Amino acid sequence: MAGQSDPHISLFSAEEVEFMAEDELIEIVPNMRMDPLNFICGDFGPFLPQIASQVPLWLAVALKKRGKCAIRPPQWMSVENLTRVLEGERESQGAFQVLPFHYVEISRLLFDHAREDIPDMYMVRSLIEDIRDVRIHKVETSLEKFSGTSAVKIPNLSAMEVNIIRPFVGRALQAFYKHDNPEKIPDVDRASSAQTRAANNEPRRQLRR
Amino acid sequence: MASGAGEWSAEQIDDYETLISTTDVELLKRAWRNEKASPEILPFEEALVKRAKEQIQLMEETVDDFAESGHDPLIASLYQMDLDRAQFLLRSYLRVRLQKIEKFMFHIWKMDTYRNRLSIEEEKFTERCIRDIGKYLEETVLSKLPDNYQSVLKQSIISEEDDMVPEPQLDTFVVAKCERATRPLYLDGSRQSASFDSSRDDHFQMVPGDLCILRYRPFQEELMSGNISLV
Numbered sequence: 169m170a171g172q173s174d175p176h177i178s179l180f181s182a183e184e185v186e187f188m189a190e191d192e193l194i195e196i197v198p199n200m201r202m203d204p205l206n207f208i209c210g211d212f213g214p215f216l217p218q219i220a221s222q223v224p225l226w227l228a229v230a231l232k233k234r235g236k237c238a239i240r241p242p243q244w245m246s247v248e249n250l251t252r253v254l255e256g257e258r259e260s261q262g263a264f265q266v267l268p269f270h271y272v273e274i275s276r277l278l279f280d281h282a283r284e285d286i287p288d289m290y291m292v293r294s295l296i297e298d299i300r301d302v303r304i305h306k307v308e309t310s311l312e313k314f315s316g317t318s319a320v321k322i323p324n325l326s327a328m329e330v331n332i333i334r335p336f337v338g339r340a341l342q343a344f345y346k347h348d349n350p351e352k353i354p355d356v357d358r359a360s361s362a363q364t365r366a367a368n369n370e371p372r373r374q375l376r377r
Numbered sequence: 378m379a380s381g382a383g384e385w386s387a388e389q390i391d392d393y394e395t396l397i398s399t400t401d402v403e404l405l406k407r408a409w410r411n412e413k414a415s416p417e418i419l420p421f422e423e424a425l426v427k428r429a430k431e432q433i434q435l436m437e438e439t440v441d442d443f444a445e446s447g448h449d450p451l452i453a454s455l456y457q458m459d460l461d462r463a464q465f466l467l468r469s470y471l472r473v474r475l476q477k478i479e480k481f482m483f484h485i486w487k488m489d490t491y492r493n494r495l496s497i498e499e500e501k502f503t504e505r506c507i508r509d510i511g512k513y514l515e516e517t518v519l520s521k522l523p524d525n526y527q528s529v530l531k532q533s534i535i536s537e538e539d540d541m542v543p544e545p546q547l548d549t550f551v552v553a554k555c556e557r558a559t560r561p562l563y564l565d566g567s568r569q570s571a572s573f574d575s576s577r578d579d580h581f582q583m584v585p586g587d588l589c590i591l592r593y594r595p596f597q598e599e600l601m602s603g604n605i606s607l608v
Contacts, residue, residue: 180410180413180414187462187465188406188410190462191402191403191406202451202452203452205452205455205456205459207456207459208400208401208402208429208432208433208436208459208460208462208463209400209402209403209459209462209463210400210402226458226462227455227458230454230455230458231455234451236451318581318591318592318595319581319589319590319591319592319595319596320589320590320591321583321587321588321589322552322588322589322590323587323588324588325588327608330552330588330608334552337550337590338549338550338551338590341550341590341592342548342549342550345548345550345592346548
C-alpha cells in the first residue's frame with residue numbers, strides 16, 4: 169500500500185531514546201561497600217568506598233538518588249572541551265563536531281540527578297544548550313541542500329537530533345524518490361486522485377480497522 | 378568450514394570477540410531497534426528470545442528470593458530495575474511485531490518469505506486475526522455490498538491482483554548505523570562485487586560507525602546480515 173509507514177510503529181519516543189542512553193557506561197565513586205551485581209545486562213562491581221567503578225547510567229542514577237555514590241561526569245562534559253566543541257560548531261558550517269551519540273540525554277540525566285557532581289554546572293549546562301541550538305540550526309540549514317537520493321551520510325549526528333529530523337527528512341526523501349521513479353512505486357491509490365487522498369487520508373486503512 | 382582454529386580470519390575473530398562481549402540485552406536492544414525502525418517484519422529472533430526469557434525467569438526467581446529472605450532492600454530494588462529493563466525490551470519487541478502483523482496480516486500470510494519469519498505463536502495469531510477480521514468485515518460490510526464487491530482482498534471481482542491488501546512500503550527511508558564495513562553497493566539495488574564498475578558514481582559504501590539515512594530496499598540484505606543496524 170502506498171503512503172507512509174505508520175509513524176507510531178517506526179518512531180522512537182523521547183523516553184525510548186532516553187532508555188537507550190541509560191545503558192551507556194559512566195564512572196561512579198561509591199561511598200558504600202556492595203557485592204558484585206550480576207545483572208541480565210552484565211556484571212558490575214564489586215563496589216568499595218572511594219574506588220571508582222564503571223556502571224550503566226541507569227544504575228548510577230539509581231545509586232545517586234539513594235545517596236550511595238558520586239557520579240564522575242564524562243571527560244567530554246568539561247568546560248574546556250565543550251567550549252572547544254562550541255567554537256568548532258560555530259566555525260564549520262557543514263560538519264558536526266564529535267560528541268557521544270547520546271550526549272543530549274546523558275547530560276540531561278546528569279543535570280537532573282547529579283548536579284552537585286558537575287563542576288561549573290551552570291556553565292556546562294549553558295554550553296551544552298548552546299551547542300544543541302547551533303547544531304539544530306545547522307541541521308535545519310543543511311536540510312535545504314538535500315536532494316533526491318537513496319543514501320545520505322550524516323556523520324556525528326546524535327540520537328536526539330536524528331529522532332527530531334527523522335519524520336520530516338524521511339518523508340521528504342521518500343517524496344523525492346517517488347517523483348524520480350514514478351514507475352517503481354506500485355501505487356494502488358493512483359486511480360483515486362491525490363485530492364481524495366489528501367482529504368481522506370488513506371481511506372482504505374480506515375475501513376480495515 | 379572444517380579449518381582449524383589457527384586459520385581463522387581476522388573478521389571471524391572480530392565477530393567472535395564482539396559475540397562474547399555482547400550481552401543478550403544488547404542483542405535484544407538491537408533486534409528491537411531494527412524491528413521498530415524497519416517497514417517490514419524481520420525474521421523472528423527465536424534463539425535470542427528464548428535465552429532472554431530464560432534469563433528473565435531466572436532473575437524473577439532471584440528477586441523473589443531476595444524479597445523472602447529479607448535481603449538488603451537496596452540490592453533487591455536494583456535487581457528489580459535490571460529485570461524491568463530486560464522485560465520492557467522483550468515485551469516491546471514482541472509487541473512491535475504484533476502491530477506489524479495486524480497491519481500486514483493478509484500480505485504476510487500469502488508471501489512465504491514473510492510467513493517464514495514468524496514464530497509459531499505469531500503464525501497462530503496471524504491466522505486467528507485473518508479469520509476474525511475476515512468474519513467481521515463479512516458480517517458488517519461486505520455481505521451488504523453488491524455481489525461483485527464482496528471480497529476482503531479485492532476491490533471488485535474485476536481486480537486482477539489483491540488490491541485491497543496493505544503492503545509494507547520498502548522504499549521508506551530509515552536511519553542506519555554501520556556495524557561492519559559493507560561492500561560497495563549500487564543504490565538501484567544491484568550488487569556487483571566481482572566486476573565493480575567504479576565509473577558509475579551511484580555506488581555507496583559504509584565503514585563501521587557511519588551514520589546514514591538510507592532507502593530501506595537496497596540495504597535489506599545488509600540489515601539481515603547484521604552489517605548495519607537501524608537507529
